[in-house]
Amino acid sequence: xxxxxxxxxxxxxxxxxxxxxxxxxxxxxxxxxxxxxxxxxxxxxxxxxxxxxxxxxxxxxxx
Numbered sequence: 001x002x003x004x005x006x007x008x009x010x011x012x013x014x015x016x017x018x019x020x021x022x023x024x025x026x027x028x029x030x031x032x033x034x035x036x037x038x039x040x041x042x043x044x045x046x047x048x049x050x051x052x053x054x055x056x057x058x059x060x061x062x063x
Contacts, residue, residue, distance in 0.1 A: 008034060
């Protein structure tokens with residue numbers, strides 16, 4: 001069982017390294033990878049479990 005966890009961790013690290021070598025985040029490079037899901041879970045926990053808020057972009061006001 002421990003080897004399965006090590007293999008999954010090794011794959012996660014490999015995908016994160018590949019993403020960086022392509023100049024992308026793990027979410028851009030492999031959004032459904034275990035590493036992307038892990039980082040999303042960590043971010044959600046830090047943020048209090050809230051889903052990301054999509055904000056509308058507004059044009060700057062012209063004086």
